[in-house]
Amino acid sequence: MTDLPFTTIEAVDSVFLYIFGISGLLLLGITATMVVFVIRYHHRRHPQPQPSPSSKLWLELVWTLIPTLIVLSMFWYSWEGYLKLRDVPPDALKVQAEGRKWSWSFNYENGRSSDRLYVPVGRAVRVAITSKDVLHSLYIPAFRVKMDAVPGISTYVWFRAPEAGSFDLFCAEYCGVSHSSMTTTVEALPQEQFNAWLKHGKKAATVEGPALLTRHGCSGCHSLDGSQRIGPTFQGLLGRQVRVVSKGQEQNLIVDRSYVQRSILQPQADLVQGYPPVMPSYQGQIPSDELQLLVDYLCSEALSIVPAGP
Incomplete structure (x- = not known):
């Protein structure tokens, strides 16, 4: 059996174990010394203080040089691990990750996009990270990687x-009220399965509505089941009468397809009363075919009926 290629897990865990091991040994040594001193120099054994030399050069050198060498070894070992974390293998798969309130989207070189990060087992993956709005932080604890997403x-x-x-993949930088919901997963697949998944890149725009809601961050603020969130629920959307503020004037509107599309592209144009104006504009952010799919889904029969209560 051949050895597996180097992983970021090894780079981080080896440094952690090294520092933890030395710290544990020092703790045991200091504790043992303290116990010995407490017993040996107990006041019952020595009721009268004994004179002691003011200093010993060799002792001062020992407790200065040895800790210095230990700390320097920790630094060197950590620096070696850091360099490995920044040195990307040349054959790495390239993925673009984009964070926004409050979701992640991952884009591949062939045009495939997903709200989950799909990767092949055993191959290095380079994830370029950016943000559309505020500071986020991409954190994958299983692979010991974390990096800020900065606009x-x-x-x-x-x-x-x-x-x-x-x-699991988390946002590790507080980014607003739905920060805790900004989670997704890394799906590691065998190479053959990953290749099959990646080939559907040109069909990315035909994914179902719920997946698009998650990818573009809609699910972070709007519910599908009528529950209260930052923004109005999508349940029973089509045909609903809403009270909005349009150009400073209050009015009643009946939700139709044009209103739904306008609210995605110009969310401040007709602001529903009782909700904060925090939604960013998606003008130029969503491909036209995906926009139509979103509007179709939000106006579909699946969401148009509010179920009766129990």
Whole structure:
């Protein structure tokens, strides 16, 4: 059996174990010394203070040089690990991650996009990270990687999934009221399954409505079941009468397709009363075909009927 390629897990865990091991040994040594001193120099054994030399050069050198060497070794070992975390293998798969309140989207070189990060097992993956609005932070604890997503700046991480599975991905930077909902998963697939998934890149715009809601962050503020969130619920949307503020004037509107599309592209044009004006404009952010799919879904029969209460 051949050895698996280097992973970011090894880079972080080896440094952690090294520092933790040395710290544990020092703790044991200091504790043992303290216990010995308490017993040996107890006042019952020595009721009268004994004179002691003011200093010992060799002792001062020992407790200065040895801790210094230990700290320097920790720094060197950590620096070596850091360099490995920044040195991306040349054959790495390139993925673009974009954070926005409050969701992640991942785009691949062939045009495929997803609200989950799909990667092949055993191959290095370079994730370029940016943000559409505020500070976020992409954090995948299973692979020991974390990096801030900053508006206007591209950062990156890389990792290699050693085995197939589903791994949690979080936002680790507080970004607003729905920060805790900004989660998704990394789906590590065998190479053949990943290739099959990636080939459907040109069909990315035909994904179902719920997936588009998640990808573009709609689910972070709007519910599908009538529950209260930052924005109005999508349940029973079509045909609903809403009280809005339009150009400073209050009026009643009946929700139709044009209103839904206008609210996506110009969310402040007709602001529903009782909700804060925090939704960003999606003008130029959503492809026209995906926009139509969103409008179709939000105006579909699946969401047009409010179920009766129990």
